[in-house]
Amino acid sequence: MSSSASSGTSTTHSFYKILNQFRAPSKSRHAADVDEGVKKLRRLILVEGIPSTADPTLRPRIWKILLRVHELPVETFLQYVSRGPCEVREKIRNDTFRTLATDRGFKERVREDMLVRLLDAFVWRNYDRQETQQLGFTYVQGMNVLAAPFLYTMPSELEAFFCFAKFIEQSCPLYVQPTLEGVHSGLKLLDRCLKIVDSELFAYLRSKNLSAEIYAFPSVLTLCACTPPLDQVLQLWDFLLAFGVHLNVLCVIAQLLLMRDEVMSSSSPMRLLRTFPPLEALPVIGIAVTLVRDLPPELYEELVKHPYQIQTP
Template sequence: MAPTTNSAATATAHSFTKILNQYKSSSKARSSNDVEESVKKLRRLILVDGIPSSVDPTLRPRIWKILLRVHNVSADLFLAYVGRGPCEVREKIRNDTFRTLATDRGFKERVREDMLVRLLDAFVWRNHDRQDSDHLGFTYVQGMNVLAAPFLYTMPSELEAFFCFAKFIEESCPLYVQPTLEGVHRGLKLLDRCLKIVDPELYGHLRAKNLAAEIYAFPSVLTLCACTPPLDQVLQLWDFLLAFGVHLNVLCVIAQLLLMRDKLMQSSSPMRLLRSFPPLDALPVIGIAVTLVRDLPMDLYDELVRHPYAVEDH
C-alpha cells in the first residue's frame, strides 16, 4: 500500500468505483464467481493503494459492506430493537460509552454517545432473541464500545453501522466478545509465540522484564488497534483487516513493536514506552505485518487465522 498523490488517489478512486459497479451488476446477476472475483480485486487494490477516502468519502462504507457481506439492512428490525428501550446491561454500556475515543474531536463531532448506546442496546436485544444451539451467545462486554465506534463513524447511517457491526462481531471475531474474552487471550498468547519466532532478541528482552503480551498488548488486541490514535490511521488499518482477516491484527501489533524496537531494546523499563503506543501509522504497520506472515510456520499461522472465531474443545 503506497502513499498516493492527488492525481494517483483520483485514479485509484476510479479503479475502486469501476470494481464496485462490476460488483453491483454481478450481484444482481447472481454469479457467485463474478462476485468473488470483484471482492478479490477490491482486496488487491486495498493492499496496493489503500482506499482514497479523501477523494471519495462514499468508497469506504460501500467497500466495508461488501467485505462484510452486508447486503440487506432492515430498518423495521433495527427500530424494533431500539423500540424495546434499555437492555438489561444498559448501565454497563453507559459506563464505557462516554469515554469511547474521548480524545478524538472529529469522532466526537460525528458520533454522539446516544448513538453508541442505541447501537449496543440493539445488539444485545438482537442476540437476546437468538439464544439457540447454533449461535454463540452475545451480550455487552468490555471493548465492544470501541469496536462499534469505527462503524458509526464510517457508515452513513446508524442502521448500516448496526448491521455491519453485528455481522462483524458475530462472524469475524465472536470469541473476542465472549464474557471470558477468550479470543483476546488466545490472540495475546499467539502474539508472544509469533514475536519469539520473528524477533527472538526483542521477545527475550521483554520477557526478561516480565513483559508478556497480556501485560502490554491487551488494549491493542482487544480493540483491533482502535485504541491507538489517530482515527484516520485506524480506519486505514481496518480496511486491511476487513479485507484479509482480523487475525492479522496480532501481526499489526508486532509491527508496531518492531517500529519502536530500537527504543525498546535500549530501555531498562520498556513498559514505560508500551503503556501508550506511539501514534498509529497504518502504511508501515500493514507493510511489516504482510511480510511477517511469511516468517511463521504454517501450523502457527493456521492457529492465528482461527483464533478469533473457531471454538475449540477443551
C-alpha cells in the same frame, strides 16, 4: 494536478470500476463473480489503499461488500431500538462516554446516544437469537470501541448496526465472549509469533516479566482502535476487513518492531508500551504482511482461526 493527486484519482476510478460490478441486483449476481470482485477489492486495498480524501461514500460501500452486508431491514432495527434499554444498559453507559474520548472528529460525528442505541440493539438482537446460535452475545468490555469505527464511517446508524453485528458475529465472535477467549488466545499467539520473528526482543521483554497479556491487551482487544489517530485506524481496518481480523496480532508486533530500538534501550520498557506511539497504518501493514512469511504454516493456521474457532486443548 500533482502526481499524487492524479494517482489518487486513478485509484478512485479503479475502486469505482470494481464497485460498479456489485450494482446489479444480488439475485442476478453469480457467487463466482462476487468472489472475483472481492478478490480485486482486496488486492487494490493492499496495493493502493482506499483514498481517504476522495468520495466519502467509498469506504462505507467497500466495507459493506467485504462484510457481505446486502440486506438492511429497517423494521428489524427499529424494532430492537423501540425496546429501549437492554438488561446491561448500565454496563454499556459505563464505557460509552469514554469511547475515543480524545478524538475531536469522532466526538463531533458520533454522539454517545448513537453508541448506546447501537449496543442496546445488538444485545436485543442476540437475546432473540440465542436459541439458534452456538455462541451467545451480550455486551462485553471493548465492544464500544469496536462499534466506534462503524458509526464514524457509515452514513447511517442502520448501516453501522448491521455491519457491526455481522463483523462481531462472524469475524471475531470469540473476542466478545464474556471470558474474552479470543483476545487471550490472540495474546498467547502474539508471544509465540514474536519469539519466532524477533527472539531477541521477545527475550528482552520476558527478562522484564513482560508478556503480551500485560502490554498488548488493549491493542488486541480493540483491534488497534485504541491507538490514535482515527484516520490511521480506519486504514488499518480496511486491511483487517479485507484479509482477516487475525492479522491484527501481527499488526501489534509491527508496532513493537517500529519502536524496537527505544524498547531495547529502555530499562523500563513498560513505560513506553503503556501508550503506543501514534498509529501509522501503511508501515504497520507492510511489516505485518512480511511477517506472515516468517511463521510456520501450522502456527499461522492457528492465528487465522483464533478469532472464531474454539480451541480444543
